[in-house]
Amino acid sequence: MDAVFWVVLGVVLAVAEILTTTLFLIMFAVGAFAAAGAAALGAPTAVQALVFAVVSALTVAVARPAIRRHARPALGDQPFGVAAIEGVSALVLEPVDAERGLVKIDGELWSARSYDATQSFAPGQRVQVIKVQGATALVWQDDVSSPGELPGTRG
Numbered sequence: 001m002d003a004v005f006w007v008v009l010g011v012v013l014a015v016a017e018i019l020t021t022t023l024f025l026i027m028f029a030v031g032a033f034a035a036a037g038a039a040a041l042g043a044p045t046a047v048q049a050l051v052f053a054v055v056s057a058l059t060v061a062v063a064r065p066a067i068r069r070h071a072r073p074a075l076g077d078q079p080f081g082v083a084a085i086e087g088v089s090a091l092v093l094e095p096v097d098a099e100r101g102l103v104k105i106d107g108e109l110w111s112a113r114s115y116d117a118t119q120s121f122a123p124g125q126r127v128q129v130i131k132v133q134g135a136t137a138l139v140w141q142d143d144v145s146s147p148g149e150l151p152g153t154r155g
Contacts, residue, residue, distance in 0.1 A: 006036035031056030082132045089126055089142055096121040115140045
């Protein structure tokens with residue numbers, strides 16, 4: 001009966017890990033399965049609890065850091081979506097002014113407007129995406145600003 005308890009506990013912890021993806025509960029599930037093995041071998045309840053505690057602690061202390069070190073974060077610190085194109089270079093395909101325009105950003109076509117209403121850009125020019133508003137890229141002359149420098153911040 002003790003082995004069944006530990007197996008059920010292990011399964012519950014494993015399912016909870018699947019729902020949370022914290023890489024924490026699975027370590028206790030491993031401990032519960034180890035305790036189930038001890039119970040199947042006839043170990044007393046105190047020994048089963050000790051096996052559960054020791055195996056769980058060891059997996060948390062040893063396996064979890066190794067797994068986290070080798071796992072790539074799904075999103076990490078890298079920007080994604082619209083934020084990923086802010087600051088990148090674009091190629092002007094149709095004239096860009098304060099009202100309209102078309103640029104190519106990483107192979108995708110984007111409607112564009114000039115970030116500075118007094119600027120306009122001819123097809124073939126390189127521009128830098130400063131900001132995205134909705135589905136429109138606000139662009140600035142690429143050769144004026146250095147990478148990462150926003151308009152108006154030059155000294």
